[in-house]
Amino acid sequence: MNRTRRLRKTHSLRNLVRETKLQVEDFIYPLFIEEGKNIETEIVSMPGIKRFSLDRISKELDEVVALDIQAVLLFGIPTHKDAEGTETWNEKGIMQEAIRFIKKNYPSLTVITDVCFCEYTNHGHCGIIFDNDVDNDSTLTNIQKQVLSHVKAGADMVAPSGMMDGTIEAIRSVLDENNFVNTPIMAYSVKYASAFYGPFRDAADSAPAFGDRRTYQMDPANRNEALVEATYDDMEGADILMVKPALSYLDIIRDLKNSFDKPIAAYNVSGEYAMVKAAAAKGWIDGERIMMESLLSMKRAGASLIITYWAKDAARVLKK
Numbered sequence: 298m299n300r301t302r303r304l305r306k307t308h309s310l311r312n313l314v315r316e317t318k319l320q321v322e323d324f325i326y327p328l329f330i331e332e333g334k335n336i337e338t339e340i341v342s343m344p345g346i347k348r349f350s351l352d353r354i355s356k357e358l359d360e361v362v363a364l365d366i367q368a369v370l371l372f373g374i375p376t377h378k379d380a381e382g383t384e385t386w387n388e389k390g391i392m393q394e395a396i397r398f399i400k401k402n403y404p405s406l407t408v409i410t411d412v413c414f415c416e417y418t419n420h421g422h423c424g425i426i427f428d429n430d431v432d433n434d435s436t437l438t439n440i441q442k443q444v445l446s447h448v449k450a451g452a453d454m455v456a457p458s459g460m461m462d463g464t465i466e467a468i469r470s471v472l473d474e475n476n477f478v479n480t481p482i483m484a485y486s487v488k489y490a491s492a493f494y495g496p497f498r499d500a501a502d503s504a505p506a507f508g509d510r511r512t513y514q515m516d517p518a519n520r521n522e523a524l525v526e527a528t529y530d531d532m533e534g535a536d537i538l539m540v541k542p543a544l545s546y547l548d549i550i551r552d553l554k555n556s557f558d559k560p561i562a563a564y565n566v567s568g569e570y571a572m573v574k575a576a577a578a579k580g581w582i583d584g585e586r587i588m589m590e591s592l593l594s595m596k597r598a599g600a601s602l603i604i605t606y607w608a609k610d611a612a613r614v615l616k617k
């Protein structure tokens with residue numbers, strides 16, 4: 298008889314035939330860095346995740362390094378916001394200061410920056426507004442300014458998340474022209490207009506003041522279009538292709554994995570984290586097991602990098 302149970306009989310047999318294994322090197326940990334002093338604010342909808350000012354962040358970074366997490370994804374929260382988000386390319390801005398601080402004090406960490414405007418504009422949209430919508434091509438010019446200032450401050454990698462067309466080409470060209478030929482781009486290639494970003498918008502203070510992001514982020518109903526988006530980013534020179542959110546979009550992660558030979562990243566977003574934390578706090582689920590099973594499913598679907606607020610928690614479990 299065919300017996301698939303033979304290889305499930307013992308712990309060591311199961312270990313021998315396990316197809317997917319999580320490791321701490323898979324994780325990228327997002328950090329919210331707020332301009333100001335003495336800030337360490339817990340984000341209510343994301344228990345365990347805080348906004349830090351730079352003078353309070355060392356404890357967090359010490360923990361990250363002690364847990365062998367190798368990479369962080371930075372989000373800046375500035376005090377000054379305006380219509381264009383000009384603070385994004387201020388060489389003394391919070392993002393730029395954070396990059397310099399981390400590269401100086403934690404040189405082993407790979408510093409990736411989220412390249413966007415929504416935390417920096419007074420309307421909360423991801424670019425310049427024209428006629429009640431984000432204007433694609435003028436936003437690209439500002440993206441180039443922002444990226445250049447991030448890499449000049451020392452960023453190791455940039456991750457544009459605004460979903461403007463032509464972003465990767467615009468970034469690759471400005472990087473190459475300025476001798477940053479070896480700086481990789483992790484493209485938020487397939488980013489859906491998702492309710493799963495809710496808690497993040499509290500965390501980053503980036504909710505749109507009017508309308509929504511459906512004219513630039515993707516329709517959750519679309520699967521073929523994900524391949525179109527990823528193909529353009531691939532052709533324009535993206536080094537890593539990301540799918541976001543992760544859990545409701547595992548099919549898309551697998552589609553990209555099957556179609557591209559570049560590394561695929563999954564963004565395990567704020568709402569996915571919040572749901573598990575909330576249900577676990579009520580005692581309705583085993584939060585730790587669900588965390589590990591969720592992360593495993595992203596890797597099994599085809600992601601080799603996982604951006605996750607669980608990075609520290611999961612690293613602790615892996616160390617046990």
Ligand code: PBG
Nearest residue numbers: 413415458493494497566567568
């Ligand atoms: C945009 C950005 C967003 C997230 C990462 N980058 C929010 C948005 O598009 O509204 C969401 C991340 C999360 O929910 O964890 N700068």
